[in-house]
Amino acid sequence: MKLELLFSGIGGQGVMLLGETLCAAAIRAGKKVTFSPFYGQEKRGGRTMCNIVVSDEMESPIISEAKVMLFMDERSLQDYEYMMAEDGVMILNSDTIDIEPTVKCAKVDRVPIYTMAQELGNAKTMNMVALGYVLKYLPEIDYNLVIEEVEKAFARKAKLIPLNVKAVETGYAAAQKAE
Amino acid sequence: MSKEAVFMQGNQAMAEAAIRGGCKMFFGYPITPSSEVPEYYARVMVERPEENITYIQAETECSAFNMIAGAAAAGHRSMTATAGPGFSLGQEAMSYMSAAGLPGVVVQIMRPGPADGEILPAQGDYFQITRGGGHGDYYTLALAPWSIQELVEIMQESFVLAEKYNNPVVVVSDAMLAKLRESVVLPDYTDNEAAPEEKHNTLTGAKGRKRHLITTCGFGAVQWNQFNNDLQKKYAEIAANEKRYESYFMDEDPDIVVVAFGAYSRVCLSGVKMAREAGLKVGMIRPISLWPFPDNAFEGLDGKQFLVCELNAGQMVQDVKLSVKNKDDVHFFGMLGGIVPTPKEICAEIQKVEVK
Numbered sequence: 001m002k003l004e005l006l007f008s009g010i011g012g013q014g015v016m017l018l019g020e021t022l023c024a025a026a027i028r029a030g031k032k033v034t035f036s037p038f039y040g041q042e043k044r045g046g047r048t049m050c051n052i053v054v055s056d057e058m059e060s061p062i063i064s065e066a067k068v069m070l071f072m073d074e075r076s077l078q079d080y081e082y083m084m085a086e087d088g089v090m091i092l093n094s095d096t097i098d099i100e101p102t103v104k105c106a107k108v109d110r111v112p113i114y115t116m117a118q119e120l121g122n123a124k125t126m127n128m129v130a131l132g133y134v135l136k137y138l139p140e141i142d143y144n145l146v147i148e149e150v151e152k153a154f155a156r157k158a159k160l161i162p163l164n165v166k167a168v169e170t171g172y173a174a175a176q177k178a179e
Numbered sequence: 180m181s182k183e184a185v186f187m188q189g190n191q192a193m194a195e196a197a198i199r200g201g202c203k204m205f206f207g208y209p210i211t212p213s214s215e216v217p218e219y220y221a222r223v224m225v226e227r228p229e230e231n232i233t234y235i236q237a238e239t240e241c242s243a244f245n246m247i248a249g250a251a252a253a254g255h256r257s258m259t260a261t262a263g264p265g266f267s268l269g270q271e272a273m274s275y276m277s278a279a280g281l282p283g284v285v286v287q288i289m290r291p292g293p294a295d296g297e298i299l300p301a302q303g304d305y306f307q308i309t310r311g312g313g314h315g316d317y318y319t320l321a322l323a324p325w326s327i328q329e330l331v332e333i334m335q336e337s338f339v340l341a342e343k344y345n346n347p348v349v350v351v352s353d354a355m356l357a358k359l360r361e362s363v364v365l366p367d368y369t370d371n372e373a374a375p376e377e378k379h380n381t382l383t384g385a386k387g388r389k390r391h392l393i394t395t396c397g398f399g400a401v402q403w404n405q406f407n408n409d410l411q412k413k414y415a416e417i418a419a420n421e422k423r424y425e426s427y428f429m430d431e432d433p434d435i436v437v438v439a440f441g442a443y444s445r446v447c448l449s450g451v452k453m454a455r456e457a458g459l460k461v462g463m464i465r466p467i468s469l470w471p472f473p474d475n476a477f478e479g480l481d482g483k484q485f486l487v488c489e490l491n492a493g494q495m496v497q498d499v500k501l502s503v504k505n506k507d508d509v510h511f512f513g514m515l516g517g518i519v520p521t522p523k524e525i526c527a528e529i530q531k532v533e534v535k
Contacts, residue, residue, distance in 0.1 A: 020186075020360065027186045027362050035186075035360040041211070041298060058326065060449035061359050061442065064523035083521075 001056055001140065004063040007130075008049040008080050009072025009093075011042055014127030018070075019050040021131060021153050022138075025145040026054045034061035049080060054140065068137045070130055072113070074099055089137050091130070109133075109178060116170055125167035132171025136178075143172065184362040189327045189352065190260070192363050193286065193334050194219035197258055199368045200335035202284070204233045204257035206246035208265060211298040212354040213288040216260035244269030244285070247347075251281035252382050252393055254375020256338050260286035263304045264295065266312065273347055274313030278395040278410065280380045282341030282348075285319075286334075289353040291490075291517045299517025300355035302441060305494035308349050309470040316407060318414045320344065320421055321469040323351035323441045327363040329467075330356060335366055342372075344417050345379050351469060353490070355519065356442040417471060424473035425465045427451065433462035434534040436480060438499050439488045440466045443519065447488050450525025461529055466495070474502035484532050485509045488525060508535075 005022075009015040016037055023035045034053045040046035051063045065085040071077040072093045081103045084090060089107045095114035111133055117126035128150065135143060150168055154161045187195075194216045197205075205220035207213070217236065224232035237243035243259045250257035261269065266287050276283055287308055291301035311317040320340055324330040330352065337348040376383040380393060397403030427448060429436070435454075439447035444465045454461045464476045472495075481504045487496040489511070496511045503509060512528040514520050520528075 023360060024186045027184065033186065033362060036355065037358050037360075038299075058445070060446040060522050061355070061361070062446045062519050062521055064449075064453075064521040 006066035008076035012044040128167035129171035132168035136175035190215035196331035240265035240268040244272035247283040254381035270313035277317040280345035423467040428462040449522035453526035477502040
């Protein structure tokens with residue numbers, strides 16, 4: 001099997017941590033995983049994007065097209081939508097994206113990721129909400145392993161673990177309810 | 180080998196491998212995309228005192244490279260990691276170390292130049308790395324891994340090679356391999372380092388033995404001619420022993436041979452596989468040693484078309500042309516500025532090559 005993913009947003013939204021956590025869980029599921037981050041020189045506010053490849057053999061860490069894409073803002077969508085696979089799924093943060101994708105794909109999910117995070121009491125958890133949602137399209141990656149990796153990712157700030165686990169649960173539950 | 184694979188960043192895995200390979204001294208100056216290496220050493224120095232790490236953030240790369248020369252002269256393994264701008268500043272020390280017979284390891288994490296440039300993946304420092312980037316007639320052994328697994332193995336071996344040949348070794352990385360995270364099985368601690376006084380050319384005090392001097396000063400043309408001829412014997416020995424490459428689908432008599440190195444060659448190999456699925460007869464050669472260049476990989480390949488893919492304006496392509504009979508059979512696809520073509524784009528370039 002080979003799964004190619006692309007996540008993108010604005011620096012500070014946690015797209016990198018989302019990707020890294022997902023990869024750590026996929027490795028524990030026995031897969032070969034590469035995570036290639038792309039970001040500018042800015043600490044916050046710049047573009048962030050990552051290519052993720054989950055496969056059985058070693059592959060190129062740079063992808064040609066993505067089966068699952070997640071966009072947190074309009075600029076990211078405009079920049080990277082051309083890499084969408086025609087049979088793939090695009091997940092858009094509907095709180096900040098009003099425009100329509102201009103490329104063909106099998107499905108577009110509009111998810112109020114920011115609102116959901118805010119309702120949890122902390123907008124910064126939007127990356128974890130998104131992580132939970134994305135899992136809907138990655139049945140190869142076990143939900144419980146992801147939760148364990150989220151706990152590890154926040155090990156140095158242990159008091160944030162329950163909130164972030166809750167955020168993953170929220171995103172995951174929303175995805176199960178969605179069509 | 181500890182069996183379990185961990186998910187680790189290229190720079191961090193490399194630093195851990197170096198520490199386990201007996202390199203307890205790191206001298207450097209932070210520069211993207213290399214900064215996680217000094218950061219890792221600094222952290223280990225504080226958090227794992229049993230490792231006995233010496234970490235110094237120098238005031239400039241000039242100093243960091245000279246500190247490596249100093250550590251080597253005292254008989255200790257040391258390294259630095261830097262990007263192109265810092266590598267340029269270190270060239271005086273590299274030239275000195277090669278002439279003085281001092282081992283030491285430098286990791287060159289390439290980013291797009293010239294000058295300050297960008298912080299993205301690139302391979303534009305190939306000439307500087309493979310031609311002896313400083314002054315004088317010298318070379319440094321340069322090894323370019325394509326995965327984090329190969330990177331950690333080469334990292335440890337490079338100290339052994341530096342001490343074997345008494346010459347600096349360059350581990351060639353780039354912003355892609357540095358920032359990439361993937362599964363890697365970290366190598367174990369090694370036990371392959373001689374005591375300082377048993378190493379070649381070290382200054383450990385002259386008590387009970389003859390005075391010894393490390394110098395690179397010529398005393399006239401005749402003497403300096405001889406000194407250089409001796410140096411050339413060293414490079415000839417490295418060239419004879421250390422040519423390394425891997426080839427893919429080459430036993431299937433391909434019409435087209437892609438040539439690429441480093442992390443980018445993984446992208447190229449995926450492009451080669453796509454082209455093969457489309458029915459083209461394509462193989463690939465991946466030089467692992469950039470100097471000495473593995474010209475032996477091209478023996479018996481007359482009549483084939485070569486497509487050299489690099490993230491620069493065409494540098495290794497010159498070495499490929501020197502390695503084949505008909506230079507017109509060598510084609511080039513380059514990309515500049517930090518853009519990395521996708522496997523699909525590589526495949527499209529392969530499809531453009533006319534098979535004769």
